[in-house]
Amino acid sequence: MFDKILPYLLSGISVGGQYALIAVGYTMVYGILRLINFAHGDIFTAAGFFMVYMVTVLPIQIAIPLVVALTVLLGFTVERVAYKPLRSAPRMSVMISAIGVSYLLQNLMWYVTGGLAKQYPTIPWISQSVTIGTATTKVVTLITPVLTVLLVIALVAIIQNTKIGMAMRAVSKDFETAQLMGIKIDSVISTTFIIGSLLAAVGSVLYFSNYASVTPTAGAMPGLKAFVAAVFGGIGSIPGAVIGAFIIGICENIIKALGYTTFSDAFTFALLIVILLFKPTGLFGEKTSEKV
């Protein structure tokens, strides 16, 4: 029995780890700006394409850090160009701007790549096959959840113990008061986007090493599911997003194992509706009282 479940569990945990790395980006931005950054999934895809083109000219050891740096730059630029000028605009305007950025990035990638799937480069060691019990899988499947948890622990430590982390917590509690207290809002927000994009870049390397073809819309589905995970865990809460992501990843694969393959996506989104109906704040979300 366990022999048969093991492969599904392994891929569930791995998929969960990938969703988690994207979900953290969503949840952090939401926690601080109260903005759902719809472009996040496309930044994730862009990181995949950066890698595809980078390895054609550079060795992989140099390519990976450069890809991370470029993705961070992209996330930073998106915030500065599309969100910062709208800081005092109604929240809805920023949201529409985010949707615009998402489509802009998607279509730019479509235009630049010609719309064909690109083969993701093979990264030595992590793309190898490994056998655990009865299941054979890639090394990256095992690394993903471990790396995810380590990165998130590091992130939580930063938020709890450093000055910038304290600033972030303050801004997320009360935007205006934090500003009055002398916190440089813009740099705090930029840092948030930088951290989010960094995790998306790492997630992208892990994700595309597993599913080695990149298309302009490759990030759309994982992006959406990561968003559901963030809501499930309680949007704004980092541990919540991670736990939500793992639950969704594992459930999806178990549903497939039960033979309801066509319903696995439907399940994820049905879950979103159920949560919004019964526990709008998610698993770990804080109850917010509207300030007058």
Next chain:
Amino acid sequence: MKKIIALVLVLVMSVLAASAMAETVKIGVFEPASGDNGAGGKQEVIGIEYAHSLTPTVEVDGTTYDVELVIVDNQSATDKAVSAAQELVDAGVSIVLGSYGSGVSMAGGEVFADAEIPAIGCSCTNPGVTSLCDYYWRVCYLDPFQGTVMANFARDEFGAKSAYVLSQLGDDYTTGLATYFSKAFEEMGGTVVSEQFTEGTSDYTAYLTNAINSGADIIFCPTSTTVAALLIDQAASMNVTLPMLAGDTWESSVILDAAKGTGLTICVSTFFDEKDESSPQASEFVQGFKAWLNANPDKKTNNGGNDIVAAVSALGYDAYMVAIEAIKAAGSIESTAIAEALPSVAITGVTGSISFNEIGDANKDMAYIKKANTETGAFDFVKTQTVAELAQ
């Protein structure tokens, strides 16, 4: 004053002369260049372009018309296909070739039928393409035949008694072919477990695990090439030993590249084999086409960077030649006249002789089965299968 009049006269004359010389007939090319089937669509287009380079003009009633190809990208998506088809109608094409992918062909078919423009499908194998549309013809065989061929092959070659069948939900080509395969396989006494995945799925490990746990002897997975690349890669990393069978779509460099260096067994059925030397037309086409590819680097890139002749390129070539014959037979470049003349057109193409039945399908009865060679990165010819052999 005289000078000016002379000048005006010369100008008018030259414009008239130019317009008399520039008699053109437009042939629409309705193919995906992007999206899930972009790689295959590009290979079909280069077959058409090669045919155009050999026969760039057509003579109708003593007038020589230049053939102009109007190429649009239907993005492998049924919603985009409608506007791409409309673009061809607006451009005033007389006849349309394509598309790779049955779903987009069916979506475009309605637009062509409304505009009374005939279309010739190159490699769209779903029966609905022609049976649901009066203005669609095709030069390839159909999925009921292809499904039966692969079901027989699964039994004869691998002794398969049970099959795991995987198809994409809502995609006419993959669900159609999967259904016909399952039907044929069950009629032979086999058992079938079928599952479907949704568009945009990238994790196929659960499906492959289901296949292994179902106790199937083979996997039949007629997916798009984009999905195939993911599926093959994940099957290789899971050390799947079950043979993977698929239809004509998988006869592509994308599959060879993904399968190279793995231990997988991959077999496909297709319309044409470049090493088949029984037909002089085919041999001549293969030689000429390879030379043309090697002389045109951008076309070679569209072929996947090598000079392996894909069956869809050969079908694109044949479809173009049928279109030219139809224009000649119609004695007109009016689309309605061509549509009337098309049913009686018969040619000996590079993929065999082509004539149409009353539905508009080519009377074709032979499939080539090939196996991906994971060492050399090429397809090895296994066998041919005809309708007559299946009936026995």
